[in-house]
Amino acid sequence: MGRSPCCDENGLKKGPWTPEEDQRLIHYIEQHGHGSWRALPKLAGLNRCGKSCRLRWTNYLRPDIKRGKFSQEEEQTILNLHSILGNKWSAIATHLPGRTDNEIKNFWNTHLKKKLIQMGFDPMTHRPRTDLFSSLPQLIALANLNKELMMMDHHHHQQWEDHAAVRLQAEAVQLAKLQYLQYIFQTTTPTNTTSTPPLLNP
DNA sequence: AACACGCACAACCGCCTAGTG
DNA sequence: ACACTAGGCGGTTGTGCGTGT
Numbered sequence: 141m142g143r144s145p146c147c148d149e150n151g152l153k154k155g156p157w158t159p160e161e162d163q164r165l166i167h168y169i170e171q172h173g174h175g176s177w178r179a180l181p182k183l184a185g186l187n188r189c190g191k192s193c194r195l196r197w198t199n200y201l202r203p204d205i206k207r208g209k210f211s212q213e214e215e216q217t218i219l220n221l222h223s224i225l226g227n228k229w230s231a232i233a234t235h236l237p238g239r240t241d242n243e244i245k246n247f248w249n250t251h252l253k254k255k256l257i258q259m260g261f262d263p264m265t266h267r268p269r270t271d272l273f274s275s276l277p278q279l280i281a282l283a284n285l286n287k288e289l290m291m292m293d294h295h296h297h298q299q300w301e302d303h304a305a306v307r308l309q310a311e312a313v314q315l316a317k318l319q320y321l322q323y324i325f326q327t328t329t330p331t332n333t334t335s336t337p338p339l340l341n342p
Numbered sequence: 343a344a345c346a347c348g349c350a351c352a353a354c355c356g357c358c359t360a361g362t363g
Numbered sequence: 364a365c366a367c368t369a370g371g372c373g374g375t376t377g378t379g380c381g382t383g384t
Contacts, residue, residue: 191354200352
């Protein structure tokens with residue numbers, strides 16, 4: 141329960157990393173591996189706390205990190221997984237090779253969250269808004285999610301053993317179906333031309 | 343050209359949890 | 364069983380950059 145004392149130590153550098161610090165960290169880890177993060181800064185000659193080193197390495201310096209814009213597929217995956225897992229960024233990141241939880245979290249907060257709000261989603265609960273038109277894109281997304289998860293079951297079956305997640309998924313799909321049917325029956329004149337739901341797959 | 347504003351993202355903070363003695 | 368620690372995670376903040384006025 142105790143707080144890691146490394147962050148409380150005074151005299152350790154904070155803020156942006158310099159190229160020289162990056163080089164030191166990369167060089168050390170390439171030579172020795174990271175081992176104990178707490179011990180690493182001293183061994184590598186860095187005036188940083190271990191936590192800072194770990195973060196810098198895992199979020200930025202790691203050689204297998206994929207940088208650049210998120211693809212449509214990645215965006216779709218994030219949306220779908222978030223609707224099931226919520227803000228479990230590290231869990232979501234395991235499905236996106238080369239992407240870090242921090243990167244996904246940032247992408248969500250700066251892009252996807254706004255996008256969902258615009259489309260009539262509540263980004264936190266993934267519940268549709270009360271008015272049906274604004275919720276339609278979400279219903280379609282949920283139906284989509286069902287499709288995607290069915291595919292995932294083939295490829296990543298072992299990753300979906302969490303029964304709660306599976307149950308949530310089933311419930312979400314049920315809800316989507318019910319509400320979508322409700323929409324179909326209640327609507328006579330489809331007038332919502334403001335936006336084409338980007339989540340709609342062919 | 344100068345300033346204000348908003349956005350994107352790197353980095354930090356503090357809490358939680360698994361592991362160990 | 365308990366105390367303690369390191370590492371991991373999610374939320375939040377700070378900063379640099381681009382764009383609009």
